[in-house]
Amino acid sequence: MLMGQSRSRLRPMLRVLVVRLLKFNCLFLLILMMKSLVSLGTALERGKAEGRKVRLAVIDHVTSMPCVVIPIKELVQICREEGVDQVFVDAAHAIGCTDVNMKEIGADYYTSNLHKWFFCPPSIAFLYCRKSPKSPDLHHPVVSHEYGNGLAIESAWIGTRDYSAQLVVPSVLEFVNRFEGGIEGIKKRNHDTIVEMGEMLAKAWGTHLGCPRHMCASMIMVGLPACLGISNESDTLKLRTHLRDNFGIEVPMYYRAPKEGEVGAITGYARISHQVYNKDNDYYKFRDAVNQLVGNKFTCTLLSK
Numbered sequence: 001m002l003m004g005q006s007r008s009r010l011r012p013m014l015r016v017l018v019v020r021l022l023k024f025n026c027l028f029l030l031i032l033m034m035k036s037l038v039s040l041g042t043a044l045e046r047g048k049a050e051g052r053k054v055r056l057a058v059i060d061h062v063t064s065m066p067c068v069v070i071p072i073k074e075l076v077q078i079c080r081e082e083g084v085d086q087v088f089v090d091a092a093h094a095i096g097c098t099d100v101n102m103k104e105i106g107a108d109y110y111t112s113n114l115h116k117w118f119f120c121p122p123s124i125a126f127l128y129c130r131k132s133p134k135s136p137d138l139h140h141p142v143v144s145h146e147y148g149n150g151l152a153i154e155s156a157w158i159g160t161r162d163y164s165a166q167l168v169v170p171s172v173l174e175f176v177n178r179f180e181g182g183i184e185g186i187k188k189r190n191h192d193t194i195v196e197m198g199e200m201l202a203k204a205w206g207t208h209l210g211c212p213r214h215m216c217a218s219m220i221m222v223g224l225p226a227c228l229g230i231s232n233e234s235d236t237l238k239l240r241t242h243l244r245d246n247f248g249i250e251v252p253m254y255y256r257a258p259k260e261g262e263v264g265a266i267t268g269y270a271r272i273s274h275q276v277y278n279k280d281n282d283y284y285k286f287r288d289a290v291n292q293l294v295g296n297k298f299t300c301t302l303l304s305k
Helices: 005-014 033-047 072-081 151-156 164-176 182-205 233-247 280-295 300-304
Strands: 056-060 086-090 109-113 125-129 219-223 253-255 268-273
Touching: 056 072, 072 086, 164 182, 182 219, 182 268, 182 280, 233 253, 233 268, 233 280, 233 300, 268 280
Parallel strands: 056 086, 086 109
Antiparallel strands: 109 125, 219 268, 253 268
């Protein structure tokens, strides 16, 4: 069973195996904890139909677009109760962004990037593998002299790979500890500030946030004014480019297709983030740019001309 972005990443690898993919949808805007838990349970029941067994569940911890912190501990627990063989958590955004505790989460595998929220250069990540009778069967995909000496040893030397990026991790740990409360303090301030700025933007534009504040970490979705006329994903890309070229603002955007019969729906959302280098003026600038577009009666149809 695959969830979110992980599904598209794993599909090419699964073509060589006899695997049945199960899609688990979490509803954006209605993504309350109980809904996601029930949805997972339903997906697992489908997977076990006709005597089949769910071998692997791949679940996001923090989704990227739209951004939501998934109730990962509860989902892993459901997988255990339903007899799923193994659980892999794709947590690309997690470390440095939200709480990460391997024992509490209880997954068999957990991986996260350090370049997104932990101040490291690209190519730095970690893979956690829970000790179990199955763990000795894990091997690095590049087979070399250390094959059979354990995954950690096998991963330590991979031919001509440039290892210099990994050498900065101790310095990064020293850097984050310069801030009050270390990484925990950074995460809390990022969360509190992004919620505050998200609420400020939603109020200024007469819209709403894309999820409850407790389901966001250092990123949050904010509805864009419906009068901008965002009618498809192409419009979000063009509007993003327009803001970059004309206002010096870079912000990812998400298109939510309206439901049948929905009138005046908010179909465009901006994903705003906060890190230690951001200032309140960054968000005020974004607010004022969108207000200027609205005041000028701008719509996305103008970008197609």
